[in-house]
Every structure is written in C-alpha cells, then in structure tokens.
Amino acid sequence: MQKKYLMTPGPTPVPAEVLLAQAKPMIHHRAPGYSKVFLSVLDGLKYVFQTKNEILVFSSSGTGGMESAVTNLFSPGDKVIVVNIGNFGTRFTQICEIYGLNVTEIVYEWGERARVSDVAKALEADKEIKGVFATHSETSTGVVNDIKAIGDAVKDTDAAFIVDTVSGLGALEFKTDEWHVDVAVSGSQKALMAPPGVAFVAVSKKAWDMVEKSTLPKFYFSYKKSLAALQKATPQNPFTPPVSLMLCLDEALKMIREEGLENIIKRHNVLGEAARAGVKALGLEFFGACDETSNAVTAVKAPEGIDGKQIVKIMREQFGITIAGGQSKLAGKIFRLGHLGYYDKFDILVTLSGLEMTLKELGYSFQLGAGVSAAEKVFMENPF
Numbered sequence: 461m462q463k464k465y466l467m468t469p470g471p472t473p474v475p476a477e478v479l480l481a482q483a484k485p486m487i488h489h490r491a492p493g494y495s496k497v498f499l500s501v502l503d504g505l506k507y508v509f510q511t512k513n514e515i516l517v518f519s520s521s522g523t524g525g526m527e528s529a530v531t532n533l534f535s536p537g538d539k540v541i542v543v544n545i546g547n548f549g550t551r552f553t554q555i556c557e558i559y560g561l562n563v564t565e566i567v568y569e570w571g572e573r574a575r576v577s578d579v580a581k582a583l584e585a586d587k588e589i590k591g592v593f594a595t596h597s598e599t600s601t602g603v604v605n606d607i608k609a610i611g612d613a614v615k616d617t618d619a620a621f622i623v624d625t626v627s628g629l630g631a632l633e634f635k636t637d638e639w640h641v642d643v644a645v646s647g648s649q650k651a652l653m654a655p656p657g658v659a660f661v662a663v664s665k666k667a668w669d670m671v672e673k674s675t676l677p678k679f680y681f682s683y684k685k686s687l688a689a690l691q692k693a694t695p696q697n698p699f700t701p702p703v704s705l706m707l708c709l710d711e712a713l714k715m716i717r718e719e720g721l722e723n724i725i726k727r728h729n730v731l732g733e734a735a736r737a738g739v740k741a742l743g744l745e746f747f748g749a750c751d752e753t754s755n756a757v758t759a760v761k762a763p764e765g766i767d768g769k770q771i772v773k774i775m776r777e778q779f780g781i782t783i784a785g786g787q788s789k790l791a792g793k794i795f796r797l798g799h800l801g802y803y804d805k806f807d808i809l810v811t812l813s814g815l816e817m818t819l820k821e822l823g824y825s826f827q828l829g830a831g832v833s834a835a836e837k838v839f840m841e842n843p844f
C-alpha cells in the first residue's frame with residue numbers, strides 16, 4: 461500500500477468531518493431546511509471575506525466566479541485594466557477579451573509582484589476605466605499582490621476593483637471591505653478545505669450600481685437572479701445548487717470559525733516559513749518574488765540540469781506525494797508546494813522528506829535531512 465498526500469495549491473485535502481457531510485440525506489433546495497444551510501454558509505463566507513457585502517454562490521469552479529464578475533458588471537467596449545502577474549491574471553484578460561471589453565494589461569514578468577504606482581498611473585491616464593482586475597495570490601508563481609494598496613489606488617475612481625482571491629481567501633489576510641474590493645471571487649477547493657465545485661463572490665454597493673447598467677449577456681451566472689432568489693422568504697439559489705457540496709462547505713466554515721481567522725493566518729505564516737526554510741536548506745532557489753508573503757504556495761526552481769517534471773513524477777509515483785509542476789511557460793522549470801487549507805506541521809515535513817529522497821535519486825547533491833531539520837526548527841520556534 462502507498463499512503464497518499466495531496467500537497468497541491470488546489471484541490472487540497474478535505475477533513476473527514478467535511479467529507480462526511482456530503483453523505484447526509486438529500487434535502488430539497490426550495491425547502492426551509494436548505495435555506496438554513498444556505499444562510500449558514502453565507503454567514504461563514506462573510507466572516508472569511510471580512511465583509512458586510514452580499515455574497516452570491518454559484519455551482520462552478522473559481523473561474524465561473526471570475527467570469528461572473530465580467531458579465532455582470534460590464535458592457536461591450538468598456539475600458540478595463542487587468543493587472544497580470546501570471547497564469548491567473550492572463551485568465552482575467554482572456555475572459556474580458558472574449559466578452560468584448562477594451563483591455564489594457566499591466567503585465568509583469570512571471571515571478572514579479574505588481575507595483576501600485578503602475579496601476580495608479582494607468583488610472584490617472586484614462587478616466588474612462590470602468591474596472592481594475594487583480595489576482596491576490598498568483599498560484600502559478602507563488603507571488604502575492606498587495607491588494608490593500610491597489611484598492612487604495614482604485615477606491616476614489618469610477619472603476620470597480622475585482623479581485624481573484626481563489627487561492628488567498630482563508631489562508632492569507634484578505635479584507636474585502638477595508639481594502640475596497642468591489643467583487644471578491646473565491647472557490648471551495650483551496651484554503652476553504654471543501655471539495656471543488658462551488659464559487660462565490662462578495663459584491664459591493666459600487667459593483668451593484670454597475671450591475672444595473674451592465675448589458676453583457678448572462679443567464680446562469682446572473683447576479684440579479686441570484687439576489688432575487690436570496691431575498692425570497694425561504695432564501696435559496698435561482699437554480700439547483702450543489703446541495704451536498706453546500707453541506708460540506710457549511711461544515712468546513714464551522715471548522716474555520718472554530719479555529720479563528722487570525723489563528724488560521726498565523727498557521728499559514730508558519731507553514732510557509734517552514735516550507736521556505738526547508739527549500740533554502742536544500743540549496744534550492746525560490747521562483748521570482750516568492751517571499752515571506754507567499755504562505756499559500758511555495759514556488760521553487762528545479763535545480764540546474766534536473767527536469768521539474770521528473771521531480772513531480774517521482775514524488776507522486778514513488779512516495780505518494782502529489783505536488784504541482786509549473787504551469788504553461790514554467791512547465792518543467794519549477795515545482796510548487798501547496799500549503800493552503802487543511803495543513804499542519806507534519807504535512808510540510810512529509811513533503812520536504814519526500815522531496816529530499818526524490819532529489820537524492822535524481823543526483824542532486826546536498827545533506828540528506830537538511831530540509832526537514834530546518835523546517836522542524838521553524839516549527840519549534842513558532843508554536844501554533
């Protein structure tokens with residue numbers, strides 16, 4: 461037998477309590493029993509999003525939530541800015557372009573962090589900009605953007621601020637209201653410890669005003685339809701929701717409340733620090749600006765002469781540990797360790813240990829145990 465470990469930045473491991481929730485008998489989505497679950501999920505999400513804004517829930521992965529922000533706020537030809545630091549920034553650009561928006565991209569090399577001054581300059585240069593899109597935690601590179609600072613630059617303009625925090629929410633600090641985020645998008649399968657299949661958006665007053673004017677076509681992902689269903693006497697979704705996944709999400713959000721956001725963020729800080737300490741002790745290099753803020757995913761360069769894909773393959777096949785490779789242009793060049801969600805100290809130690817044995821096998825030269833030892837030190841110095 462081989463025990464399996466899922467160490468990717470989504471999907472992530474799901475606690476047994478959460479998995480069991482979906483084994484409960486089916487309930488009807490128009491009856492009061494479901495409303496209770498739905499409202500409880502919305503309450504939990506408001507806590508995690510740190511928002512008083514309305515939250516809408518869709519049956520889709522995170523990308524559906526991203527698309528919903530485009531179709532519900534904008535009209536063909538609207539000018540928008542996409543802050544693009546990697547694969548998921550590119551996705552926002554692709555969605556905006558397919559719907560006929562007029563996109564100005566602020567593009568950075570993969571591995572870089574966005575500079576607020578660039579966003580401020582672009583907004584200053586064109587007063588007709590109606591939206592600014594940004595990624596919180598860019599999962600493809602491990603880099604985390606300063607959303608608070610970008611929010612400050614956008615807040616006094618006519619533009620809505622749309623943030624993809626699919627891999628940030630529930631792992632890193634994220635304050636929807638305080639940071640002036642008009643549509644915050646996230647999903648169930650990353651730090652929220654639930655199976656894939658549910659996306660959610662927190663929609664501000666400024667965004668709702670834009671929803672009123674938007675002419676792009678939308679049906680299944682219509683914010684107005686969602687809001688109308690939510691405001692019924694028995695709050696519900698416009699179409700059949702993934703009832704079992706909602707039960708999972710409800711359970712996961714209860715666990716999140718129990719631990720408390722502050723403790724969760726602290727735990728992720730230490731997990732990230734331990735992963736980085738381990739990687740560094742092995743003499744490996746981080747990719748780009750992967751630094752002390754990169755507490756959801758650690759992106760590491762494959763050592764000179766070693767194919768990153770081989771590292772991922774050996775870890776999975778020989779040691780049962782699934783990590784992520786590089787996406788698109790980084791395929792084979794980097795590998796990524798996910799530590800967002802249901803992770804504890806020993807998950808990091810297992811991963812580093814598997815990484816060490818894999819690297820040894822591939823002929824990379826280092827002191828066996830050095831990575832694990834460095835991570836252990838971090839854990840001993842930072843109890844949680």
Ligand SMILES: *Cc1c(COP(=O)(O)O)cnc(C)c1O
Nearest residue numbers: 470521522523548599624626627
């Ligand atoms: C996972 C992820 C998404 C959504 O991807 P889906 O496969 O549609 O869930 C979007 N943005 C970021 C930053 C992500 O990590």
